[in-house]
Amino acid sequence: MTPDIVSPSATVVDLTSHPKWEKETLTISPPADRAIKSPEAVDETGQEGAKVKLSQRKKWTLLAVFSLAMFVDVWSYSSFFIFTAPISQDLDVAFEQQSWVITSYAVTFSAFLLFWGRVSDLYSAKPVFCYGFIALGVMNLVISFLPDKYSFFILRAISGIAGACLIPASFRLIVAVFEPHELGIAFTLFGLSGALANVSGTMIAGFLSFIPNGGQMSAWRWFFRLVAMLIIPTAIGSIFFIPKPSGATADVDDKWKRLDLVGAFSTLGAIVLLILGLTLGAAFGWKTAKFLVPFLVSFGLFAFFFIWEARLPDEYALLPAKTWRIPNFAALIIFALYIYGWWATNFLPFVEIFVNVHGEKPIIAAVRLLPQGFAALAVTMLLTFVPSLVSRPRWTVASGMLLSIVALVLFSQSHTQVGTDYWRYLFPAYIIGSGGMMAVFTGTNVGIMTSVPPEMGGVAGATLQTALQAGSAVALSIQSGLLTVNPGSISNFENVQTSFYFELGWGILWLIGFLLLYRPEKTATADGEAEEGLKRVPLAH
Structure with a gap:
């Protein structure tokens, strides 16, 4: 989803929902109201057992495969905070368009999460996972040889579609092969693989940047080849290794x-046109047709989507209309648009400042940003093992937002970014800001997943992840315009300050709106409810 931060590319919400409503088996299942459960299909707690019975060794080996999928999804986003500048230089990408190096993957990734979740439900999660994984590996290998920016952007977008297959299919397969009492540890380990990818993503990119050659031997090209070498053998093996449960409505x-x-x-069209409009506005001006046409058409498509979904029966709609009638759901989804953008809009400019302005090695820039990853990881672990801290999402979110706002103030006051200035402003801001935003992220997840009934957990989780990733892409596109307000682009820190001031004002507005719109349920208590929410929402990116 972010590098040592929380990556927008990794889905952390349970796109398969609660095991009680999973109806997939090795054969076509009858309708839920006529399904007959055998005694061995129910564990001692009364919950349905795993749909596919496997040995313990095979279960945990499969979890390692699913975790690798999460790992490379995070790497496919986070490492490019380091690689954006060299890719832009090699492929002649204009400064105003550099955000597309990252967002070309994130846009299609977010737009297809709901779709691939639906395909997994209707058919089978195995082919969605296996062939999506293979496609992602092949795309990475092909991208490593591309000579121009246009083919790069197109194939990165296609790889985002392939990457979107992995997360919903992984969740569904995990629920299918693990017993109910094993799901907690399985999802925790699965989520922590994303956290480890956050911490390692920019570091790996930094180390690869020591490769001295250019052209087809550039460091970023070797990154794509490394990812392909990890994916392709594993993906081919998964075709033979992963069992094939049928889709829930396969009949x-x-x-x-x-x-x-x-x-x-x-x-997909609405999100792509919105990002395209913002990017063209930054490059050619906000009063030109190049900005206005795609920007306005995108809103028309968004309106069409919601009208279309409202007219469809719930069982046919990608996003059923009844979803928006759930208390606090709309408020939390709108608020989620802010979260990933906070990380993205500080990582990208700081990496470019450290590397391009101060002439530091990419690995040094990655180390400077490492406190954000460790702070997010620490908060992830804390909230996972002490779920009572997120028992009231309103206060978890509000407290974390205040810390992230303080961090933005500190960001804006840093003028040299290195030396004493780094330790005085940036280091503490990285700790409190990233830790606070991780609490916001967790509180938002738990707030949504505990507000919806179990049978709607899948669509709720996918909708949340779409909002998170789309918000990040929009934030980067807006920032690319703000970084050109004054001459000098990234080398003029006044431009970076302007983007931080915008993010600061936006954060304050979003916090006020959240406090006004969020209505805690009177019956919500919470240790048990928060713990249940955390079980359904692995807390890592």
């Missing part, structure tokens, strides 16, 4: 209608 005749292709592609 229905109207699968194509249930896929809701119109909804999937209208959201």
